[in-house]
Amino acid sequence: ETVMTQSPATLSVSPGERATLSCRASQGVNSNLAWYQQKPGQAPRLLIYGASTRATGIPARFSGSGSGTEFTLTISSLQSEDFAVYYCQQYNDGYTFGQGTKLEIK
Amino acid sequence: EVQLVESGGGLVQPGGSLRLSCAASRFTFSIYWMSWVRQAPGKGLEWVANIKQDGSEKYYVDSVKGRFSISRDNAKNSLYLQMNSLRAEDTAVYYCARLTDGFDYWGQGTLVTVSS
Numbered sequence: 001e002t003v004m005t006q007s008p009a010t011l012s013v014s015p016g017e018r019a020t021l022s023c024r025a026s027q028g029v030n031s032n033l034a035w036y037q038q039k040p041g042q043a044p045r046l047l048i049y050g051a052s053t054r055a056t057g058i059p060a061r062f063s064g065s066g067s068g069t070e071f072t073l074t075i076s077s078l079q080s081e082d083f084a085v086y087y088c089q090q091y092n093d094g095y096t097f098g099q100g101t102k103l104e105i106k
Numbered sequence: 107e108v109q110l111v112e113s114g115g116g117l118v119q120p121g122g123s124l125r126l127s128c129a130a131s132r133f134t135f136s137i138y139w140m141s142w143v144r145q146a147p148g149k150g151l152e153w154v155a156n157i158k159q160d161g162s163e164k165y166y167v168d169s170v171k172g173r174f175s176i177s178r179d180n181a182k183n184s185l186y187l188q189m190n191s192l193r194a195e196d197t198a199v200y201y202c203a204r205l206t207d208g209f210d211y212w213g214q215g216t217l218v219t220v221s222s
Contacts, residue, residue: 034208036151043201043212044151050207087151091208094165095141095153 006098023088032092115216128185128202144198
């Protein structure tokens with residue numbers, strides 16, 4: 001099983017600043033990597049697939065990069081609605097999620 | 107916009123059974139793989155099962171193999187999850203999701219609680 005590890009567990013950032021979230025795979029997943037945003041009481045929302053392609057309707061301030069085992073989600077200028085939990089997920093070998101990064105207001 | 111609506115959750119005793127349903131609308135259900143993903147209270151996400159467009163291929167996470175069964179009825183635009191021999195560790199919100207590159211649309215979820 002491919003294990004996904006996200007860091008940090010919690011990230012404190014001020015509105016308007018940049019946030020950088022990391023995700024590491026225990027083995028290579030090519031570019032078969034997605035990112036999701038989840039707010040309390042809501043279902044997850046797909047942000048990024050194919051490591052770097054924004055899903056439909058996702059603002060340009062969200063960007064993804066990486067391939068193989070190291071991936072990054074960057075939010076260029078944080079808006080109030082961006083504070084949430086973010087999950088990475090690989091779909092190269094089955095489907096496994098990271099444990100999540102909570103993005104909180106500093 | 108795509109709509110997925112789950113139902114069928116509730117409280118069940120250990121060893122019991124439950125059948126979840128997911129009603130799909132506003133897209134052509136029959137041409138997509140579909141999935142169930144769960145989330146235990148306060149925990150992360152776990153993929154549970156997938157089913158191919160025509161139902162000919164099904165895949166499960168190891169922890170539910172032999173106990174859960176995924177199925178679909180394309181005529182009714184519906185996805186199902188039959189859950190047998192339920193355990194306390196199956197307690198979670200169960201989401202129905204459409205599978206493309208990643209899970210691109212999700213329902214609102216239905217809570218399954220396994221407890222005596």
